[in-house]
Amino acid sequence: MRSVLVLVVCFVLLAVLGPLFAPYDPSAINIPKRLQPPGGEWLLGTDALGRDIFSRLLHGARWSLGLAFVVSVIGLVVGTSVGLIAAIGGKFADWITMRTTDSFLAFPELVAAIVIAGFLGAGTGSLIFALSVTGWMRYARVARGIGLSLKTRDYVIQAKLAGLSNVSIARWHYLPSLIPSLTVVWTGMFARAILGISSLGFLGFGVQPPLSEWGAMLLDARIHMRSTPLQMIWPGLAVLISVLAINLTGDALRDSLAKDNAK
Amino acid sequence: MKIVIGLFLRASVVLTGIALATFALLWNAPGDPALAIALARYDAIVTPDLVNEIREQAGFNAGFWPAFQAWFGPILMGDFGNSSVNGRPVLPDLMSSVSYTFPLGIAALAIGMALSLPLAILSTKRPGGWLDRFAIAVASIGNAIPAYWLGLLLILLFAVQLAWLPAMGARTPSHAILPALTLGLGVAASLTRIIRSGILEARGQSFLPALSRRGVPQNSISKDHIALHAAIPVVTVFGLELAFLLEGLVMVEVIFARPGLGSFLVEAIGARDFPKVQAAVLLTALIFVVVNLLIDLFYKVLDPRIGDHDA
Numbered sequence: 001m002r003s004v005l006v007l008v009v010c011f012v013l014l015a016v017l018g019p020l021f022a023p024y025d026p027s028a029i030n031i032p033k034r035l036q037p038p039g040g041e042w043l044l045g046t047d048a049l050g051r052d053i054f055s056r057l058l059h060g061a062r063w064s065l066g067l068a069f070v071v072s073v074i075g076l077v078v079g080t081s082v083g084l085i086a087a088i089g090g091k092f093a094d095w096i097t098m099r100t101t102d103s104f105l106a107f108p109e110l111v112a113a114i115v116i117a118g119f120l121g122a123g124t125g126s127l128i129f130a131l132s133v134t135g136w137m138r139y140a141r142v143a144r145g146i147g148l149s150l151k152t153r154d155y156v157i158q159a160k161l162a163g164l165s166n167v168s169i170a171r172w173h174y175l176p177s178l179i180p181s182l183t184v185v186w187t188g189m190f191a192r193a194i195l196g197i198s199s200l201g202f203l204g205f206g207v208q209p210p211l212s213e214w215g216a217m218l219l220d221a222r223i224h225m226r227s228t229p230l231q232m233i234w235p236g237l238a239v240l241i242s243v244l245a246i247n248l249t250g251d252a253l254r255d256s257l258a259k260d261n262a263k
Numbered sequence: 264m265k266i267v268i269g270l271f272l273r274a275s276v277v278l279t280g281i282a283l284a285t286f287a288l289l290w291n292a293p294g295d296p297a298l299a300i301a302l303a304r305y306d307a308i309v310t311p312d313l314v315n316e317i318r319e320q321a322g323f324n325a326g327f328w329p330a331f332q333a334w335f336g337p338i339l340m341g342d343f344g345n346s347s348v349n350g351r352p353v354l355p356d357l358m359s360s361v362s363y364t365f366p367l368g369i370a371a372l373a374i375g376m377a378l379s380l381p382l383a384i385l386s387t388k389r390p391g392g393w394l395d396r397f398a399i400a401v402a403s404i405g406n407a408i409p410a411y412w413l414g415l416l417l418i419l420l421f422a423v424q425l426a427w428l429p430a431m432g433a434r435t436p437s438h439a440i441l442p443a444l445t446l447g448l449g450v451a452a453s454l455t456r457i458i459r460s461g462i463l464e465a466r467g468q469s470f471l472p473a474l475s476r477r478g479v480p481q482n483s484i485s486k487d488h489i490a491l492h493a494a495i496p497v498v499t500v501f502g503l504e505l506a507f508l509l510e511g512l513v514m515v516e517v518i519f520a521r522p523g524l525g526s527f528l529v530e531a532i533g534a535r536d537f538p539k540v541q542a543a544v545l546l547t548a549l550i551f552v553v554v555n556l557l558i559d560l561f562y563k564v565l566d567p568r569i570g571d572h573d574a
Contacts, residue, residue: 106277106555107548110510111528115285115544118532119292195409199514202411203529215411222415229419236412243407251403 004183007249008069011242015066022055027210035228044234047217048224053231056212057238063201063213065242067124068193071131075193076186079136080178083143084170087151098144101137109134110196117205127206131196135189142185146178180257187250191243198239214238270559274552281548282338282541286331289537334538338545344538353542357527361546363433364516364523367442368508374447375454382451383458390463398455405452410511414445414518431520442519446511453507457500458493465492495566502555509547 019026029049036046044053086097113130120126150156150173159169200206201215209216214235221232297318337344343353386398421441422430429438466489474484513525520526524543531539 102273103277103280106552107281107544108506108509108551111513111547114513114529115532115540116288118529119288119535119540121292191407198409199411199510202514203517205532218412218415225415225419226423229423232415232419236409236415239409239412240404240407243409244403247403247407 001180001183001253003249004187004253007245011061011065011069015061015069018058018061022052022058024052024055026051026056026059026212028052035224035231037228038230045228045231047220047231051212053217053234056217057214057234060212060214060217060235060238063124063207063211064194064197064215064239067128067197067207067213068190071128071135071193071197072186072190074128074132075135075189076139076182078132079139080143080175080182082136083140083145084147084174086140086144087147088166088170088174094144097140101140104134104137109192110199113196114200114203114205117200118203122205122208124207127197127200130200131193135193135196138185138189139182142181143178146181147174150174150177180253184250184254184257187246187253191246191250194239194243194246198235266563267560270556274556277552278545278548282335282545283331285541285544286334287327289540290327290330334541338542343542346536346539348534348536348539353538356539357524357542357546360522360524360527360543363521364512364525367439367446367516367521367523368512370439370443371446371450371508371511374443375450378447378451379454379458383455383462386455386459387462387466395459398459402452402455402459405448406456408449408452409514410445410449411514411518413448414442414515417441417445418518433519433521433523438519438521442515442521445515445518446508449511450504450508453500453504454497457497461493461496462489464496465489468492491565495562498558498562498565501558505551505554509551 029051030046031049033046035048038045038053044057047053047056082097082101086094086101089097112134116133117126117130120129156169156173159173164172197206197213198215198218201213202219204216204219207213207216209220217235218232221228221235225232297314334344341354343357345352346356382398382401386392386395389395418430418441421428428440429435430441432438468488471484471488474488475481512523513528515521516523516525517529524546528540528543528547530536531543
């Protein structure tokens with residue numbers, strides 16, 4: 001758990017403080033100095049409009065990591081609520097919520113997000129909506145599964161007999177036991193959200209220029225592949241490193257939870 | 264038989280739900296769909312009368328349910344309507360796009376299996392050894408690399424720098440090599456992990472020492488027992504793998520300018536061509552649901568411990 005916290009703090013610091021270290025204005029156009037090679041005055045070179053790539057990457061973290069964080073947390077809240085309703089709310093609620101979850105899972109999530117974001121029109125709002133609508137189901141599945149196994153525990157039955165409402169039982173008796181597993185699911189979904197945001201940005205359905213989201217930067221860089229191939233490396237590398245860091249943290253957490261359970 | 268009917272019913276409910284959801288999304292999308300169609304068809308010379316005429320034609324005036332029925336009814340009979348941009352029937356174009364996507368998907372799966380199976384088997388020979396650690400590292404990076412970026416890197420290396428392979432379009436079979444490799448490497452990365460942990464778990468099963476003490480040869484144990492056991496988790500995650508593959512196909516087809524289902528969908532969204540978008544979405548859903556249905560059935564054949572009551 002601590003490693004996940006450290007990672008999140010690092011990402012938040014990067015997204016919040018990173019832009020402060022940017023040597024240039026990320027959208028300052030400087031045509032005479034366009035497509036400069038890395039090194040020298042511009043650490044990673046400049047893009048087709050002469051904008052400093054390093055500054056754009058630092059500012060882009062706000063979109064690529066920040067929006068992914070928002071999307072994955074929305075999914076966490078919605079999915080956990082749905083899962084708990086299914087587990088606590090009785091047979092009918094379980095049937096309705098789980099059939100809904102199945103239906104949402106019956107379509108590749110990113111393809112659905114592309115269709116939704118594409119039709120709602122490009123923009124940050126529709127991007128968040130598209131990825132959140134398609135990103136809550138796994139939390140619901142896990143929350144329901146654990147919730148059902150808690151149902152027959154003594155302390156839950158006692159709380160019920162003591163007359164606690166379903167909402168406060170969910171809050172005080174179910175949620176604490178859900179947190180470790182949900183954190184593992186969350187790391188996976190956070191990584192997926194980063195990939196999703198950059199994929200949509202790359203297709204042109206996501207964060208719009210001149211904002212320097214990493215996928216959108218890659219879309220720009222692609223045209224100049226022949227003259228300045230290195231320009232294409234940096235944004236992709238940023239996505240790769242972020243996703244790798246999250247996945248490795250998630251794996252470590254899952255392994256340590258499995259060890260705890262085995263004890 | 265009962266399970267088959269049950270699964271089939273569930274699949275049809277899900278497909279109808281997806282049709283309804285897509286239609287609702289298009290219905291509520293910002294902007295006037297009739298105006299978008301008029302602009303796409305006639306460019307600048309759009310008059311209000313023209314827009315009204317299109318609206319009437321498409322049944323947009325009648326309200327949500329009649330419009331949905333007017334669209335979904337013919338689809339059940341196999342008629343996907345005409346493109347709202349060029350007026351051509353959707354179905355032939357859709358089928359021709361699938362003829363590009365299907366072989367690519369199969370090739371990617373084949374590459375993925377061909378790479379991951381030996382790697383996983385070799386890596387579990389000595390868990391924790393250098394080969395095992397190498398396999399895990401490669402798989403972790405492969406899982407984190409965005410498919411579209413990997414595609415661009417391969418284009419950069421093999422098409423631009425070395426000029427060995429063509430990158431854009433689909434004129435010759437060699438045009439398929441780079442896209443198939445891009446997707447195949449991604450598939451291999453996730454399969455390696457799953458097969459590896461499947462084998463390790465199967466090895467821990469308590470009946471294996473019993474078999475070997477009864478004199479069953481080691482060769483038969485690996486082949487008939489461990490392999491069968493390791494196959495179960497692989498089949499289980501195949502549904503997820505398919506989602507991953509379909510998502511990757513969309514991105515990869517766009518990058519390599521391959522006229523497949525993914526490009527078809529992305530272009531149709533860009534042009535606001537409703538009938539085309541709906542047809543592509545429904546076909547994707549159909550593929551996805553049918554394959555998942557087959558997985559469910561296959562899973563029950565593979566692991567007899569799973570009873571009918573789980574269906």
